Amino acid sequence: MQKVKVGIVGGTGYTGVELLRILAAHPQAEVTMITSRSEEGVALADMYPNLRGHYDLRFSVPDSAQLKTCDIVFFATPHGVAMSMAAELTDAGVKIIDLAADFRIENLTVWSKWYGMEHTEASLFDKVAYGLPEYYREQIKQAQIIANPGCYPTSTMLGALPLLKNNLVDVNNIIVDGKSGVSGAGKGANVAMLGAEMSESFKAYGVAGHRHLPEMKEKMAQIGGREVGLTFVPHLVPMIRGMENTIYATMTSEMSQAQLQELYEETYKDEPFVDVMPAGSLPETRMVKGSNMCRIAIYRPVGSSQVVVTSVIDNLVKGAAGQAVQNMNILFGIDETMGLQQVALLP
Ligand SMILES: NC(=O)C1=CN([C@@H]2O[C@H](COP(=O)(O)OP(=O)(O)OC[C@H]3O[C@@H](n4cnc5c(N)ncnc54)[C@H](OP(=O)(O)O)[C@@H]3O)[C@@H](O)[C@H]2O)C=CC1
Numbered sequence: 001m002q003k004v005k006v007g008i009v010g011g012t013g014y015t016g017v018e019l020l021r022i023l024a025a026h027p028q029a030e031v032t033m034i035t036s037r038s039e040e041g042v043a044l045a046d047m048y049p050n051l052r053g054h055y056d057l058r059f060s061v062p063d064s065a066q067l068k069t070c071d072i073v074f075f076a077t078p079h080g081v082a083m084s085m086a087a088e089l090t091d092a093g094v095k096i097i098d099l100a101a102d103f104r105i106e107n108l109t110v111w112s113k114w115y116g117m118e119h120t121e122a123s124l125f126d127k128v129a130y131g132l133p134e135y136y137r138e139q140i141k142q143a144q145i146i147a148n149p150g151c152y153p154t155s156t157m158l159g160a161l162p163l164l165k166n167n168l169v170d171v172n173n174i175i176v177d178g179k180s181g182v183s184g185a186g187k188g189a190n191v192a193m194l195g196a197e198m199s200e201s202f203k204a205y206g207v208a209g210h211r212h213l214p215e216m217k218e219k220m221a222q223i224g225g226r227e228v229g230l231t232f233v234p235h236l237v238p239m240i241r242g243m244e245n246t247i248y249a250t251m252t253s254e255m256s257q258a259q260l261q262e263l264y265e266e267t268y269k270d271e272p273f274v275d276v277m278p279a280g281s282l283p284e285t286r287m288v289k290g291s292n293m294c295r296i297a298i299y300r301p302v303g304s305s306q307v308v309v310t311s312v313i314d315n316l317v318k319g320a321a322g323q324a325v326q327n328m329n330i331l332f333g334i335d336e337t338m339g340l341q342q343v344a345l346l347p
């Protein structure tokens with residue numbers, strides 16, 4: 001089989017370099033173009049020395065004629081950029097994976113409200129699939145544009161959807177307590193992300209409303225079949241990579257801890273990137289650092305009608321670049337785990 005020719009728009013950010021790290025070890029993919037307007041002409045390895053010896057490429061400015069020579073283009077760019085090039089590229093037969101949010105939310109009135117811009121490409125939505133393979137695999141196989149999910153939605157939905165799909169909880173009041181490492185804010189993040197500002201400190205943000213909330217609500221309703229009342233509070237924790245979401249809901253079923261454990265194990269038994277931890281254990285972010293795994297635990301706290309699920313991912317891998325490569329593999333009929341078998345870094 002010929003290698004898949006890959007273009008990356010926006011190669012200088014954290015998700016761009018993470019795509020490059022993963023694709024360097026992918027036997028069926030070849031990165032042929034990578035763009036940056038600010039770093040035009042700079043060799044990849046000069047900017048990211050971890051890539052020395054892996055690529056003989058330089059950043060070039062985004063050029064649609066050249067991008068059309070690729071089989072697939074990843075957009076590791078701010079919101080709004082993929083939308084501006086998607087029609088031209090898909091007309092030329094190129095597949096697209098957007099790591100930003102341009103195609104994540106189908107209700108475009110909601111999208112515009114949260115992203116503060118008009119959506120100009122409503123007509124492309126019949127080519128789009130939401131790139132959470134564990135729940136949208138069949139749609140992904142048929143799609144030309146993949147909306148790679150946000151990091152908080154990936155971890156939260158993998159943790160919560162078995163409860164919603166099986167109608168086990170009160171959907172009016174689900175609470176998601178999210179925590180992310182600072183790389184989630186991107187390389188161009190502001191002074192609040194400096195070591196001296198965020199180290200030895202811990203804070204909530206986006207309490208009044210975070211843009212991942214409407215994404216989760218729309219997809220949870222699609223999969224679970226009912227509107228969900230969701231409170232989502234993200235927190236910034238002083239670590240570089242990693243994300244943990246703790247999900248709280250009230251049971252409407254009598255299922256025991258052991259039955260829930262069995263349900264989760266059964267739900268994800270064939271999923272290569274979801275690990276339901278053994279009963280009584282808890283996942284930590286370092287158990288997934290650098291890997292495409294999501295690890296989950298489920299608990300029924302003693303004497304309570306609550307159920308608590310904890311879910312961890314690496315925000316840059318299963319939360320962004322790793323999931324994007326997983327989606328590429330599905331789109332091209334490649335083994336879904338190809339290039340994604342990195343074991344987490346410990347310690
Ligand atoms: N960091 C994370 O954990 C996650 C990030 N994401 C999303 O992935 C996307 C990329 O994130 P991240 O890697 O952190 O991003 P950065 O903001 O660090 O990098 C953005 C990249 O996009 C390029 N770029 C910016 N504007 C344009 C434009 N108008 N046209 C073409 N290229 C442009 C920049 O290069 P230049 O300006 O030189 O062209 C740069 O290479 C974002 O949408 C982010 O929200 C998704 C999930 C998780």
Ligand SMILES: CC(=O)N[C@@H](CCC(=O)OP(=O)(O)O)C(=O)O
Binds near residue numbers: 180182
């Ligand atoms: C710590 C931090 O700031 N995290 C980012 C979310 C990560 C991300 O980039 O999400 P998108 O894919 O939707 O852009 C935030 O809360 O805005």
